[in-house]
Each structure stands twice: as structure tokens, then as C-alpha cells.
Amino acid sequence: MSVLSAPDLKRVPGVLGRIVELRAGDYVDADPALGEARAGARRFEGALAVPDLSLIAEVKRASPSEGAIAPLDPADAARAYAAGGAAAISVLTEPRYFDGNRGALLEVVAVTDLPALRKDFVVHPAMLREAADWGASAALLMVSVLHEHTGEYLGAAHHLGLDALVEVHDERELDIALEAGARIIGVNNRDLTTLKIDLSVSPRLIRRAREAGFTGVLVAESGYRTPQDIAAVRGLADAVLVGSSLAGSGDLSRAARDLMTP
Numbered sequence: 001m002s003v004l005s006a007p008d009l010k011r012v013p014g015v016l017g018r019i020v021e022l023r024a025g026d027y028v029d030a031d032p033a034l035g036e037a038r039a040g041a042r043r044f045e046g047a048l049a050v051p052d053l054s055l056i057a058e059v060k061r062a063s064p065s066e067g068a069i070a071p072l073d074p075a076d077a078a079r080a081y082a083a084g085g086a087a088a089i090s091v092l093t094e095p096r097y098f099d100g101n102r103g104a105l106l107e108v109v110a111v112t113d114l115p116a117l118r119k120d121f122v123v124h125p126a127m128l129r130e131a132a133d134w135g136a137s138a139a140l141l142m143v144s145v146l147h148e149h150t151g152e153y154l155g156a157a158h159h160l161g162l163d164a165l166v167e168v169h170d171e172r173e174l175d176i177a178l179e180a181g182a183r184i185i186g187v188n189n190r191d192l193t194t195l196k197i198d199l200s201v202s203p204r205l206i207r208r209a210r211e212a213g214f215t216g217v218l219v220a221e222s223g224y225r226t227p228q229d230i231a232a233v234r235g236l237a238d239a240v241l242v243g244s245s246l247a248g249s250g251d252l253s254r255a256a257r258d259l260m261t262p
């Protein structure tokens with residue numbers, strides 16, 4: 001594959017803009033080469049493409065919205081989420097705002113067979129190479145960060161054998177994800193420039209994606225705290241991605257099970 005273009009991070013406003021600027025600094029000297037193509041097992045996609053609504057449970061110790069959430073041990077959290085019925089585990093690896101790191105992802109991959117998503121702010125191809133090297137099944141790609149380069153980064157993820165959760169928050173971003181050929185689209189209810197949550201965003205954009213003929217996997221993300229919240233996307237989404245409410249619950253296994261029980 002040819003060298004990927006760098007996204008223009010000056011276009012990213014608010015909190016998200018600050019996060020990605022710092023993340024780009026972390027990788028300024030990193031090698032952009034992806035290396036040889038790797039076989040894709042499509043384990044993350046396969047775990048979500050099932051008739052029931054699946055749970056992607058997130059190992060999230062802190063966030064810009066909430067500050068410190070809980071001092072989770074990643075391995076214990078992953079085991080608890082698996083026992084609670086999660087189909088996949090999302091692991092934050094961003095260090096400054098989310099208290100994540102490489103070790104968290106490695107621990108999760110070591111203790112569970114569930115596919116793991118590297119949840120970070122991908123701004124450099126080396127971050128995808130790392131995700132594959134560390135055993136992730138998938139990586140997050142944010143249209144709000146990558147804009148028109150989303151398709152290139154999606155191709156890079158697939159080249160490395162990774163699935164990609166292509167995240168959108170509005171109609172314009174959804175159109176970019178569809179045009180890029182995303183197989184898994186996540187609709188984030190959280191506006192990452194203001195941190196405001198609006199649970200009507202996922203149902204609206206998921207309906208729009210289906211109306212546009214999208215046949216892949218659709219994930220509703222962020223702000224889910226109760227089974228009533230989840231009810232709004234049953235029959236629409238293939239999966240929900242939940243972090244803060246589970247991570248801060250004190251009993252991750254039970255919280256996961258209770259949240260997903262209609």
C-alpha cells in the first residue's frame with residue numbers, strides 16, 4: 001500500500017481537537033509503513049452480525065466527560081464483561097484523557113477469546129500497525145478526525161487484517177462512511193466537540209443508513225445507562241457500545257447483564 005495522507009487535524013474542533021493534536025505528537029516520528037498484508041479473520045464483525053442485539057463492553061477508566069471513572073484492572077474487567085454476556089471488548093489505549101495504554105489491550109487479549117477493539121484516536125498509520133501487533137481484532141476510525149481520508153485508513157486497517165468501526169455523528173459523516181465502503185458503522189450519541197449526549201442520534205442515523213441500502217453492521221454508541229435507553233435501538237442496531245455506566249458500576253458482570261435484559 002502507498003503511504004497514507006495525514007489528516008488535517010486543524011479542522012477538528014473542541015475537546016476532540018485537543019486530544020488528536022496531542023496524539024499526533026506522540027506519533028510524529030513513527031514509521032508509517034504498514035508492512036505485508038495480513039489475513040483478516042473478521043472476528044469483531046462476526047461477533048456483532050448475529051440476530052440478537054450485541055454488547056461491546058468498554059474498559060474505560062477515565063474520560064473527558066467524567067474524569068476518573070474507576071481504577072479498572074483490564075484483565076478482571078474483560079473477564080467480568082465476558083461473564084456478563086459481552087460479544088466484544090473495547091479497550092481505550094489513549095493515555096492522557098482516558099488512562100489507557102498498550103498494556104490494557106494486551107491484557108484483555110490475553111485473558112479472553114472475545115474480539116477486542118483498539119479504542120484510540122487514529123491519526124497515523126502506525127497506530128493501526130500497533131493494533132494488529134497487539135492482537136486487536138478491530139480499530140476505531142473516526143470520520144470527524146479523518147474526513148475524506150477515511151477510505152484510505154479503512155483500506156489500511158483491512159490490509160492489516162483488522163476490522164474497522166467507522167464512527168459518525170451526523171448525516172454528512174455517515175455519507176462519508178458509506179462512500180468509503182465501511183462494513184461496520186458506529187453512530188456516536190456523544191458530540192465529541194461539546195461532550196453533549198443525545199440518544200436520538202443513533203436511531204436517526206441508523207435508520208438513514210438502512211434506507212441508503214447499507215447491509216453491514218450498525219453500532220449505537222455512548223450514553224447508555226438503563227435497559228430503557230437500550231430499548232430505543234433494539235430492532236435497529238446490531239450492537240451497543242457501552243463504557244462509563246458499566247465501568248463505574250462496581251459489578252461489571254451484573255451491570256452488563258442487567259443493562260442488556262429487556
Ligand SMILES: O=C(O)c1ccccc1NCC(=O)[C@H](O)[C@H](O)COP(=O)(O)O
Pocket residue numbers: 015016058060063064065066188192195221222223224241242243244245
Ligand atoms: O467519553 C468521552 O468523554 C469522550 C470524550 C471525547 C472523545 C471521546 C470520548 N469517548 C469515546 C467514546 O466513544 C465512548 O468511550 C464510548 O462510546 C462509550 O461511551 P459511554 O458509554 O458514554 O462511556
